Amino acid sequence: MQKTATNLTPLALNDAPALIETVFPAQKVSFEAQKERKANLGQTLTGLGSYWKGRKPLILVRAIVLGSLLPPTDNSEADLALFEKLMAFDDEGLARRALAANAFSAGKLQEMIPISDPERYFGGRGWRRDITDDDKLVLYRQALATLSGYEEKASISKRPEELDQDWLFAPVWAEVNRHYAHLGVSVQSLPELVEQLGILRYGHRPRVGDTFSGGGSIPFEAARIGCDVYASDLNPIACMLTWGALNIIGSSPERRSEIETSQERVAKSVDAEITKLGIEHDKQGNRAKSYLYCIESRCPETGWMIPLSPTWVISKGRNVIARLTPDHSNKRFDIEIVTGVSDKEAEVANQGTVQDGDMVYTLDGKTHRTPIKTLRGDYRNADGSTGNRLRRWEKSDFKPQPDDIFQERLYAIHWITKESLAKTRQESWFAAPTDADWEREQRVDEIVTENLSRWQDEGLVPDMAIEPGDKTDEPIRTRGWTHWHHLFNA
Structure with a gap:
């Protein structure tokens, strides 16, 4: 899109307050953020960052950036209305979002609103083939007006980011240019608006920095609406997620x-x-689709090796659990994978052997409870700092040493049947590892042992030490992990 000619005065808004300081549609932003969260696999960044639980919703990032750039005028009501248009929270934006979601069938529309000339819009059981989106919007606007509130309207609509942005915001720019004409604003797209507001405030395009970028949602959305972005994180996995968000998901179609x-x-x-x-x-x-591991540690009271997990329910939908059976001769527990158990047995299995920070298990009718911090051997130094008896892992480590306090144990494998491997809907089941599985596990250990150093030298596996910090000390304190690649075991 060709840039619009402007007559901006750089730094004209240098000392001006931000719109977010005066008006902000917090309730609508909150609803849209929850809608995005609940989209699960439908989220834009899910493929790269779904496990990053602290990732900010993209709609929230957009609202904060715009709210921080837009200036208030002496008409706060008009300011808020325009902000909602730029977020597609207004009636026109909702109508377009609902149309994109095909929220109403032809029959439903005729039930909801009176249509004096239905033959203009409908043919047979649906829309006429020559009907345009503009024609459909006429009816969608009327239908949405019959709904009671914002949440009811937004819940049946696509999220703003899912629509073609040029089409979604096409009606907005004339009003934006009128509202901010006194500043010389003249735009036809969101990136143009962001750039011009940046010039007015800072003398250049806005720059957004995120020093703890995590899953990358803040730099991703800020870049998407036209900001220059800078992102970093101590965790190389977070850096990978952010890079992927910007350079893969955010790349051009070509x-x-x-x-x-x-x-x-x-x-x-x-x-x-x-x-x-x-x-x-x-x-x-x-x-194998996935491998399920747990931690094992020796109980100081009985000398038994205890598998540790907050729950032994593997699949709620199939009622699959891991059942612990005492092996008295070896002073450990066998782990049996059982499918189709009763709801009562699943409820018992859900308790797990880690409860409220304690190792908890029952043996021969007696329940034993030991704090995890006792297993670690936590103590306090004279200077007030804490320490423990966990061995600090080396750069070359990728699994526990035989005498480590915490061991790792493969206890279940999620298998896909050979016949369904190429199918969209695969058939699978869970099973305890067999001797053949242990042999394959040993082969993987050998491959990693032989190649880890070379992979690190070639940059294929991180070799960075974990920097000290309030949160980054946690894997060191709780597991003895000292390098970022140790988290691959998590």
């Missing part, structure tokens, strides 16, 4: 196509190598 082609090529190559190594397939050709 670049995205190139990346997808490369991804497919790499995925096929990796799949062929893994298949050749035979580390994910059993003899029948079934393939």
